[in-house]
Amino acid sequence: MKRNFLYTELSNNIATLIKNGVLKEGDRLPSVRMLCTEHGISMNTAKRVFLELEAQSLIESKPQSGYFVSRLPYKKLPLAQVSSPSLINGNQEPEELIHKIYANMGNTDLTFFSIGAPADQLLPLAKLNKEIILATRSLSHSGTAYEPLQGNEKLRRMIATRSLTWGGNFDENDLVTTAGGMNALSFCMMALSKPGDTIAMESPCYSGILQLARSLGLKVIELPTHPITGIEIDALKKVVSKINLCLLVPNFNTPLGSCMPDEHKKEVVALLAKHGVPLIEDDVYGDLYFGAQRPKCCKSFDAGGTVLWCSSISKTLAPGYRVGWIAPGKYKEQILKLKLVHAISSTTITQEAVANFLKTGRYENHLRKLRQTLQYNYQQYIDTIAEYFPEGTKTSRPQGGLALWVEFSKEINTTILFERALKQNISISPGRMFTLQNQFENCMRLSLGLPWSETLKQKLKLLGRLAGS
The missing domain is CATH 3.40.640.10 (Type I PLP-dependent aspartate aminotransferase-like (Major domain))
Structure with missing residues (x-):
């Protein structure tokens, strides 16, 4: 195979193998280095092959393990669209919406899918407390x-x-x-x-x-x-x-x-x-x-x-x-x-x-655990969304971080969904708060920083039913 082999052609070939069942759910794919060696391509080209397959929800990466054929129902959850804002200065700040979302901070009855930070349960609080005490003694x-x-x-x-x-x-x-x-x-x-x-x-x-x-x-x-x-x-x-x-x-x-x-x-x-x-x-x-x-x-x-x-x-x-x-x-x-x-x-x-x-x-040890937890959460969110959210739902494909972007069909307004979900003690971040233009009304951000549990899954399922009703 020629060194200038296009990543799109290679990714299409692998995608066909997955869709035809030759590569099955859970099968491990070659590593980036192996793909380079086998096909005579650069590291960047090989990485783009995997990015393209991830964008189609055909594969997933696991820390320290590599890439695997995904268990995601890729036909149900296509990739969210590329944004297309006007390249003209925007000035329509959604102040009232942002105020409503942050006004509920501290309400322990709410499930905060809207807070883009890890929950206390995912942080090494006891170890941090000790460091604070030691700092007061040493300084x-x-x-x-x-x-x-x-x-x-x-x-x-x-x-x-x-x-x-x-x-x-x-x-x-x-x-x-x-x-x-x-x-x-x-x-x-x-x-x-x-x-x-x-x-x-x-x-x-x-x-x-x-x-x-x-x-x-x-x-x-x-x-x-x-x-x-x-x-x-x-x-x-x-x-x-x-x-x-x-x-x-x-x-x-x-x-x-x-x-x-x-x-x-x-x-x-x-x-x-x-x-x-x-x-x-x-x-x-x-x-x-x-x-x-x-x-x-x-x-x-x-x-x-x-x-x-x-x-x-x-x-x-x-x-x-x-x-x-x-x-x-x-x-x-x-x-x-x-x-x-x-x-x-x-x-x-x-x-x-x-x-x-x-x-x-201690920070590196904590980060390893936190990254594994967030990736696990991402997989659970995607599985639940694929099963219980309305037909036509799209999502992003984060390879890290705390955010998952969800895009509904145009008739679903997430500002209205926010109000309905709040009555069920669920808080989300409507897409309109992430822009100064009139766009993303059918989108929302979900935080991956909550500890996964059956209760959280039920809340996510309820959110999907609210969106579809």
Whole structure:
């Protein structure tokens, strides 16, 4: 077979074997490396073969095990559509809807499919409590003193060390700590823009990011986004000369869960750098991969310091600790000036506790368990949706993260579904909250961060019946 064998032809051949029953449910597929060797193709081409098969719900990946013929009824759950927003600034913020969703926070009677963070039951609370106590004992002034402006040195050193796994190559001086991920994004937007500037981002996009951009007086251009591979680069090329900055969540973004291939990340970084447009990269979900290896970041391909890499532990370890960070590249001084004005210091005790948790290796152990749980949850959600949701339902195919995007037929309005579900003590995130345009009214995001149980399954089944009635 020729080296330039198209991934589409190879994926079609494997798909035919599955659909004809030659490859059966549960059969293991060749590894990426084996596919490369057998067909004389590159690693990227082989990965695209598996991405295409996953997009058709024909195969699934299992951590540390490889790819297997899926048990999903692929004809029932096709892939959600590529978004098609207008490339004109949107300004229709769904404030009332967002307020209704977050007004119920803390109501213990509700099942929160709407909260994009892991539930307490999935977090190592007892171990974290011990780290907090140890931090108060080891820190000078018991942790009541201000931290250095740049943040806890031990924490920055541990983050820098972990970045080596995806090509970050930082040292502690390259990083600035913040009060969580949103605080990091806020500093970046303020440093890089002024009211009236234009920012490009994915569509659909996390509502908090949209609200932040609007609060700073920015015009927002939403980019068409594929549920598997992220933004459509051709769309970015059309608007790149009109934008002042770009914000992307390349790894397992919410609500789609898409993950940009490495070659796409490299192309986006080069394109933006060529036009002098800085990129804010939100990598808060990057550690929650379902496969065998953490994906690279856009920052991995940043040669000129124009990518500001942001992340936190809010989606992996402790949302309430408010520990985040930025690798701001050449914009470090602007970020430090903003932090001095807006915060003076980061939270001393929680930074020290998190630094020690990372240093002991407990964080990696926790992440392994959490990733397995989230992938298991994803499979259970998909099985339940395929059986109990209305005919024509489509879903995303996240390869990591906390979000599952569900797309109904056009006649189902998820804002109305939200109101009906709330009466049954179920909270969802309607699709309209993830855009500034009139779109996604028939979509919703479900959080994978709840512990799976028979009770949760029954709630999901009830949600499907409500949608179909």
